[in-house]
Amino acid sequence: MLRLFFVLALFYVQALPVFGQANPVDSLSKALEDTRNKRERVDILNELSFRTNNTEPAKSLDYATRAYQEAYEIKYSRGIQAALSLQGYYYYQKGEHTQALEYLRRSSAVTPADYEFQAYNLIITGNVFRATATYDSARQCYQRSISLLNGKNAPRYLAIGYKNLGKLCVLEWKLSEAREALQRALQVYESMNNRYGIADTWFALSDVSKNEAKFAEAREYVNKGCQYATELNNDYLKIYCLSNEADVHYKLGDYTRALKIFFEALELLKARDLPMMEADLYSSVGDAYEALGQNDMALKYFLEALKITERTGMRHETGKLYSNMAWIYKNQMNFRLAHDYIRRSLELRKAIGDAHGISNCYNVLGVIYMQEKKYKESTVALEQALEIRKRIGHREGVSASLFNIAIVYEEQKQYQKALAVQTEALTLDEAIGNKFSLGISYNGMGNLLIKLRNFPAAAQSLKQAGKLALETGSRTLLMNNNFYWSQYFEATKDPARALQYYKKFASLNDSIYNDMSAQKLAELQALYQIEKKDQEIKSLNLQRQRHENEIELQRSQLNQQSIIIISAICGIVTLSLLAIVVYRYNRRLTKAHREITEQKEEIQSQSEELIEANQTIAEINRKLEEKIETRTVELSQAYKELDTFFYRSSHDFRRPLTTFLGLSEVAKITVKDSNALELFDKVKETATNLDKMLVKLQSISDVGSQQLVYKEVMIKEIFDTVCDGFRSELQRKNIRVSSEIRLTDKFISYPAMIRIIIENLVENAIHFSGTDSPFIKLRASQTRDYITIDLQDNGQGIAKEYQDQVFDMYYRANERSKGNGLGLYIVKKAVEKLDGSISLSSIPLIGSTFTIMLPMAYEARKFKV
Structure with missing residues (x-):
C-alpha cells in the first residue's frame, strides 16, 4: 500500500503541469473502485481531476471537490493542498480569476507545506496576474517560484x-529576457525528454521571433511544435x-490562408470550455478579416472577443481590442467612435504599463487625425509612436510609423x-527582410515617385514590389501593385x-472577394450544423440528467428503506419474521437494480446514436464544402463566358446596324421616290432603336x-x-435642364459608371416629359461620407x-412607351455595384424624383499598423 501511494504521488507531481496528454482515466477509475x-x-481522485481538467472541466471539478472532502476528513495535508490547487486551476482556465486566487491562497496556506505545490501555486497565481495585466505581481510570483525550486530536484x-x-x-516586449528564460525552460524540458513541454516552449519562442520580425525562424519553431502536437495527438x-x-x-x-487555419483552430476549440x-x-480572426477589408x-x-475579455478581466487583450475597433471605425469614416475607442485603449494600456x-494607440490615433486632415496632430501622434517603438526595439513598428x-x-x-x-x-x-x-x-x-514625375525610379520600385x-x-500585394501600374501608365499617357x-x-x-464569399458561406453552414448539433446534444444531456435524477431518487428511497429495515430488525426477535423482511427487501433491491441497469443501457444507446449523428454531420459538412467549391468555380467560369459572349455579340450586331444607318443617309441624297424615302426613314428609326438597345445591353455587361x-x-x-448628347430631343420638347452641385470633398468613384446612371x-x-414647361433638374450634395444625387x-x-417594379428588367409601366425596359434596370444595377442605394418618389401628372446615395470613396488600405 505504501509503495502504491508513493508511485501515484510521484506520477501525479510529474503529470500535473501537462495539459491533456493521453491518460489512463479508465485504469484510475478502476483503481478507485478497488x-x-x-x-x-x-x-487517485486528484489524478483523475488533473486528467479531465481540460476534456471534461465539470467532472474535473467534481473529482477535486471529492478529493478535498475525503482528504479533509482524514487530515491529509498533501491531498488537501493538491485538491485546492486543482480547483484554483479550474477557475483560472474558466477566466474566473477572483475564485482562482482564493483557492490558490488556501492551498498555499496548508501546513505542513509541500514546496513543489507552493511553487506550482505561485506559477498559477502569476498566470492569473498575467491574464489580468498586473505584470509586476506576475513577475514577483514567477521569480519566487524559481527561487524556491533552485537547488531542489523539481525540474x-x-x-x-x-x-x-x-x-x-513577450507581453512586456522585453524580448532578450524572454528568449533567455524560454531557452532555459527548453533545456530543462529536453533533459527530461518532456515532448509536451518542449513543444509548448517552441510555440512561445515563435512569438519572440515574430516580434523580432524573424519570420523564417518563427516558422521553424512552429513546425517543430506542430510535429510534436501530431505525434502526441x-x-x-x-x-x-x-x-x-x-x-x-x-x-x-497571406490573410485568406490565415483565416482558414484560424477557423480550424476554433472548430477544435469548440469542444472545450x-x-x-x-x-x-x-481577435485573430477579426484581424484577418480587417486585413481583407471585411470590416463588418x-x-x-x-x-465576441471583447465580451469574454471584459467579463474575465483580461485587460491586455481588452486594450488591444479597443484599438482594433478604433481602426475599424476609422476605416468606416466614423471618426467619433474611432476617437472614443482609441481613447479607451490608450487609458487602459497606460494603466497597465503596456509600452x-x-x-500602437498613438499610431492609430495619428492615422485617424490624418484622415480628418488634421495633419499637425497626426504628425505629433505618429512621432510619439515612433519614439516608443524605437525604444522597445519594435523594428516593424518603426517602419510602419515612418x-x-x-x-x-x-x-x-x-x-x-x-x-x-x-x-x-x-x-x-530591407534590413528586416519581411518580403x-x-x-x-x-x-x-x-506611388510617391509617380506623383514626383520620376517615372524611371517609379517603374523600378513597382517592379520590385x-x-x-x-x-x-x-494576391493583396499583387492586386495593389497592378493598381499602381495602372496609375503609372495613366500618368505616362499610355491608356491602353x-x-x-x-x-x-x-x-x-x-477573386479575393469571391474567396471571401465562399469562406463566409462555408462558415455560416458550419455554424448552422454546429448549432444544430449543440441543440441535439443539449436535448440528450437534459434527458440523461433526468434519468440520473430519477436513479438518484430511487437510490435515496432505497437508502431510506434500508434504514427502516435495519430498525425493524433490531426490534424483531423471531428469526422467521427477520427472514421474511430480508426476502422482501432483496426483491425490491433486485428490481431497482434491474431498472437502473436498463436505464444505463438506454443512456448508452442514446450516446451511441449521438456519436453516429456527429459522424453523419461531419460527412455532410465535408460534402457541402466540396459542392460549394465546385459550384463556385463553375459559376465563375460561366460568368466569364457569358460576359465575353455579351460583349462580342453587342459589338458584332452594331456593325450591320451602323451600315443600315449609313445607307439610310445615302438614300436621302440618291433616292427621289417619296415612298422609298419613307421606308428608309422607318429603317433608320428601327435601326436606331435597336442600336440603343444594344448600347444598353453593353452597359449591363460593363456594369x-x-x-x-x-x-x-x-x-x-x-x-x-x-444633356449635349440629347440636345436635339431636349430642344424638340422644349425641356429646360439645370444642375446644382454642393460638395465639400472630392467624389472618388468610377466616372463611366456614374455617366451610365445619369444618362x-x-x-x-x-x-416621359410633360407638356407644361417641362424641366429636368440634377442636385448633388454631401452628407458626411456619402453623396446624394x-x-x-x-x-x-x-x-x-x-x-x-420599374427597376425590373424589360418592365414598362406605360404601354405607350417606346423604350426597351432596360434603362432603370441598368441604373439600379450600377448603383448597387457602387455600394449605393436608389429610391423613387413619384406622383402621376406631377413628376418624379430619383434619389441616389453613394459613398464618397477613398483609397482603401493605405496605412500600416
Whole structure:
C-alpha cells in the first residue's frame, strides 16, 4: 500500500503541469473502485481531476471537490493542498480569476507545506496576474517560484516557472529576457525528454521571433511544435499549432490562408470550455478579416472577443481590442467612435504599463487625425509612436510609423519630405527582410515617385514590389501593385496599358472577394450544423440528467428503506419474521437494480446514436464544402463566358446596324421616290432603336464586369455632356435642364459608371416629359461620407402600384412607351455595384424624383499598423 501511494504521488507531481496528454482515466477509475486505502483514494481522485481538467472541466471539478472532502476528513495535508490547487486551476482556465486566487491562497496556506505545490501555486497565481495585466505581481510570483525550486530536484516545475516568465516578457516586449528564460525552460524540458513541454516552449519562442520580425525562424519553431502536437495527438497543442501557423501566414500577408487555419483552430476549440484561448482566436480572426477589408465581419469577431475579455478581466487583450475597433471605425469614416475607442485603449494600456500597446494607440490615433486632415496632430501622434517603438526595439513598428508619416507629408503635397521618410522606412524594411512588408513599402514608394514625375525610379520600385508579390504569393500585394501600374501608365499617357493593368487589378479584387464569399458561406453552414448539433446534444444531456435524477431518487428511497429495515430488525426477535423482511427487501433491491441497469443501457444507446449523428454531420459538412467549391468555380467560369459572349455579340450586331444607318443617309441624297424615302426613314428609326438597345445591353455587361477607371468624378461635367448628347430631343420638347452641385470633398468613384446612371435617368425623364414647361433638374450634395444625387422632372409620373417594379428588367409601366425596359434596370444595377442605394418618389401628372446615395470613396488600405 505504501509503495502504491508513493508511485501515484510521484506520477501525479510529474503529470500535473501537462495539459491533456493521453491518460489512463479508465485504469484510475478502476483503481478507485478497488482501493480501500483513504490516502490512495485522495491521490487517485486528484489524478483523475488533473486528467479531465481540460476534456471534461465539470467532472474535473467534481473529482477535486471529492478529493478535498475525503482528504479533509482524514487530515491529509498533501491531498488537501493538491485538491485546492486543482480547483484554483479550474477557475483560472474558466477566466474566473477572483475564485482562482482564493483557492490558490488556501492551498498555499496548508501546513505542513509541500514546496513543489507552493511553487506550482505561485506559477498559477502569476498566470492569473498575467491574464489580468498586473505584470509586476506576475513577475514577483514567477521569480519566487524559481527561487524556491533552485537547488531542489523539481525540474518540471522549474521549467514551467521559466516558461511562464518568458511568456510574460513577450507581453512586456522585453524580448532578450524572454528568449533567455524560454531557452532555459527548453533545456530543462529536453533533459527530461518532456515532448509536451518542449513543444509548448517552441510555440512561445515563435512569438519572440515574430516580434523580432524573424519570420523564417518563427516558422521553424512552429513546425517543430506542430510535429510534436501530431505525434502526441494532443488537442491543446494542436490548437496552439494551428493558431501559431495562421499567425505566421497573417504576418506574411497571406490573410485568406490565415483565416482558414484560424477557423480550424476554433472548430477544435469548440469542444472545450477555454474562454481566454477563445477570445484570443476571435481577435485573430477579426484581424484577418480587417486585413481583407471585411470590416463588418472583423467588428463581429472583435465584439465576441471583447465580451469574454471584459467579463474575465483580461485587460491586455481588452486594450488591444479597443484599438482594433478604433481602426475599424476609422476605416468606416466614423471618426467619433474611432476617437472614443482609441481613447479607451490608450487609458487602459497606460494603466497597465503596456509600452507596445501605447505605441500602437498613438499610431492609430495619428492615422485617424490624418484622415480628418488634421495633419499637425497626426504628425505629433505618429512621432510619439515612433519614439516608443524605437525604444522597445519594435523594428516593424518603426517602419510602419515612418511609412505613415510619409503619407501625411504626401497628403500635404510635401513630396520631397515624404520621399526622405519613405526611403528611411524602405531601408529598414530591407534590413528586416519581411518580403510582404517590403512589398508594401516598394508599392508606396512607386506611388510617391509617380506623383514626383520620376517615372524611371517609379517603374523600378513597382517592379520590385511585383517581384516580391510573386515570391510571397500575396494576391493583396499583387492586386495593389497592378493598381499602381495602372496609375503609372495613366500618368505616362499610355491608356491602353493603364486599362490592361486596371483589368488585372479588378480581376484580383473580384477573386479575393469571391474567396471571401465562399469562406463566409462555408462558415455560416458550419455554424448552422454546429448549432444544430449543440441543440441535439443539449436535448440528450437534459434527458440523461433526468434519468440520473430519477436513479438518484430511487437510490435515496432505497437508502431510506434500508434504514427502516435495519430498525425493524433490531426490534424483531423471531428469526422467521427477520427472514421474511430480508426476502422482501432483496426483491425490491433486485428490481431497482434491474431498472437502473436498463436505464444505463438506454443512456448508452442514446450516446451511441449521438456519436453516429456527429459522424453523419461531419460527412455532410465535408460534402457541402466540396459542392460549394465546385459550384463556385463553375459559376465563375460561366460568368466569364457569358460576359465575353455579351460583349462580342453587342459589338458584332452594331456593325450591320451602323451600315443600315449609313445607307439610310445615302438614300436621302440618291433616292427621289417619296415612298422609298419613307421606308428608309422607318429603317433608320428601327435601326436606331435597336442600336440603343444594344448600347444598353453593353452597359449591363460593363456594369457587371466593372472594368472601369477609378478616379475623381466631375458630376456637373458628366451631366452637361449627357444633356449635349440629347440636345436635339431636349430642344424638340422644349425641356429646360439645370444642375446644382454642393460638395465639400472630392467624389472618388468610377466616372463611366456614374455617366451610365445619369444618362439613363435623363433619357427616362425625356421620354416621359410633360407638356407644361417641362424641366429636368440634377442636385448633388454631401452628407458626411456619402453623396446624394437627386434627378427631378415634372413629367408624367408613375402610379404608386408600379413604383416597386420599374427597376425590373424589360418592365414598362406605360404601354405607350417606346423604350426597351432596360434603362432603370441598368441604373439600379450600377448603383448597387457602387455600394449605393436608389429610391423613387413619384406622383402621376406631377413628376418624379430619383434619389441616389453613394459613398464618397477613398483609397482603401493605405496605412500600416
